[in-house]
Amino acid sequence: MLTAYWAAKGGVGATVLAAAHAVASSAHRHTVAADLDGDLGRALGVDAPDHHGIADWLRAGADVPADALDRLLVPVGPDLWLLPRGRGPLPPERAGVLGRLLAEAPREVVVDAGTRPGAAAAAVVRHAHRSVLVTRACYLALRRLEGVDLAPTEVALVLEGERALGPQDVAGVTGAPVRTTVDVHPAIARAVDAGLLRSRLPRRLARAVRPSGATPA
DSSP states (O other): OEEEEEESSTTSSHHHHHHHHHHHHHTTSOEEEEESSSOHHHHTTOOOTTSOOHHHHHHHOTTSOTTHHHHTOEEEETTEEEEOOOSSOOOSTTHHHHHHHHHHOSSEEEEEEEESOOHHHHHHHTTOSEEEEEEESOHHHHHTTTTOOOOOSEEEEEEOSOOSOOHHHHHHHHTSOEEEEEEOOHHHHHHHHTTOTTTSOOHHHHHHTOOTTOOOO
């Protein structure tokens, strides 16, 4: 199963939700967290700026064997690995191949595709079984969808205070159902800021991203 998280506007929480999903999934099955944006490793408590990653694999060309991706994996915890972004741009030419390989992997794969995904990240998202748009019920955030050539299969809605727009409005604008809601809460912010997302995943966040088939906490 390939699940891709992405956003049309920065700062809405796509990386945090992708990291939380990967952590929750790893409690039940082998999971790879694939970073196409650059911050997923840090959210998981792994800083690997010099490690080769996806960008290097894409630049290497068609002669590189598919199993070279496995050699790039960085252990994060039991049954959880990080596929780092790597350095430099993400060439789009083989991004479709990457998306297919991740979608066909015998593991759970969770991708952080970033904000307004570029050509390479978008090609990967298009292979995802679940393309999750992370947004707030904010007019400006929803307006940023204009010009993004991606159609989400579902929406993760970050709830904050009193908003004029609700889940039905968001679903109407995006053309996709709101499958996940998560409150803006100090416990989540504290876990992220303290680097404890991996070891102390807040229960409200774990419930929001609970993989299908997992037993509720």
